[in-house]
Structure formats: C-alpha cells, structure tokens
Amino acid sequence: MPRERGQQVVATNRKARHDYHIEDVYEAGIVLTGTEVKSLRAGRASLVDGYATVERGEAWLENVHIPEYTQGTWTNHSTRRRRKLLLNRIEITKLTGKIKESGFTLVPISIYFKDGKAKVEIALAKGKKDYDKRHALKEQQDKRETARAISTKGKDW
Numbered sequence: 651m652p653r654e655r656g657q658q659v660v661a662t663n664r665k666a667r668h669d670y671h672i673e674d675v676y677e678a679g680i681v682l683t684g685t686e687v688k689s690l691r692a693g694r695a696s697l698v699d700g701y702a703t704v705e706r707g708e709a710w711l712e713n714v715h716i717p718e719y720t721q722g723t724w725t726n727h728s729t730r731r732r733r734k735l736l737l738n739r740i741e742i743t744k745l746t747g748k749i750k751e752s753g754f755t756l757v758p759i760s761i762y763f764k765d766g767k768a769k770v771e772i773a774l775a776k777g778k779k780d781y782d783k784r785h786a787l788k789e790q791q792d793k794r795e796t797a798r799a800i801s802t803k804g805k806d807w
Contacts, residue, residue: 654766660690662760663697668783670757670775676745679736680711680761680768683727685719690768692719695761702735702756702772704746709735711770714758735770748774 666672682690689695700714711733718726737745748754759771778786 654763657762657764659760659762660693661695661697663700663758665698666757666759666773666775668778668786670755670773670777671782672759672773672775673748673754674774675759676737676741676772676774677764678709678770678772680770681734681736682768685726686716686733687768688721689716689719690761690763697758697761700758702758704742704749704756707739707742709737709742709745709756709772711735711758711772714761735772745774753777 694717696715698715701712703710703712713730714733715729716727717729745756749756753776755775755777757773757775759773761768761770763769
C-alpha cells in the first residue's frame with residue numbers, strides 16, 4: 651500500500667480567528683490512541699472549546715472533542731481527554747515565555763493529517779475585545795461593498 655502524501659484537513663476552528671488576534675502559528679504532532687486516529691480519519695472532531703497549556707516543560711491539548719469510534723469496543727478513548735503535543739524544546743520555551751505575558755493563550759486552529767501523521771496547528775493568540783470584533787466585521791463589509799461596486803461598474807460599460 652503506498653504511503654499517504656499531502657494534507658487532509660479534519661477540523662478547523664473558524665471562530666478562533668474571529669475571537670483572537672493571532673500572533674504566531676505552530677505545527678505540532680499529537681499523541682493519540684488507535685481509536686482516536688480512526689475517528690479523525692472519519693472526519694469527526696471539534697475544536698470549539700479547545701485550548702493548549704504548557705506544564706513542566708510539556709505542551710498539552712485540552713478540551714478538544716474527538717468522538718468515540720463507532721466500531722470501537724471497550725478499548726475506546728474518552729472524548730475530551732488531555733492529549734500531549736509534540737513540540738521542540740525551543741518552541742516550548744518560547745511559548746512559556748509568551749504565555750506568562752498577560753493576555754496570551756494557545757488556541758488550536760486546525761487538526762489535519764500531513765503525510766499520514768496527525769498534526770494540530772496551534773496559535774499564540776491574544777483575545778479581542780467586542781469593539782475589535784465589530785471593527786473587523788465593518789472592514790469585511792466595506793471590502794465586500796467596494797468589490798461589488800467595482801464589479802457592477804465594469805458590467806455597465
């Protein structure tokens with residue numbers, strides 16, 4: 651059987667880009683059990699309430715929902731268990747330094763398979779205020795309106 655190539659996205663956290671200012675993005679491996687991998691390959695996961703922490707020099711992914719594998723037996727995993735992230739020591743020390751600053755947190759952006767291995771994209775992020783969210787929505791609407799006006803102007807000619 652040939653090896654898997656490319657990237658297959660399983661789940662994304664679209665709300666994270668709305669709720670946070672993204673500073674840096676890191677790619678990390680995840681330590682998973684067999685039934686978790688099978689459930690991910692079926693395309694089932696939710697990153698909505700997920701976050702990452704760094705404790706005692708190790709990075710952990712918490713509160714990410716990977717549902718039980720439907721054809722699994724008593725060896726099935728718990729759905730919201732704590733999962734270890736595989737990062738370099740240098741990356742972990744950078745993250746701990748930034749997290750100790752006020753307002754920074756680690757948020758999972760997406761889970762995907764890269765060349766057959768499960769990866770998670772975590773972002774070093776700072777929370778947005780409500781007025782920042784409104785300002786970002788206003789900018790998006792303005793861009794849409796200008797693009798729409800330009801496209802209709804070209805049709806009149």
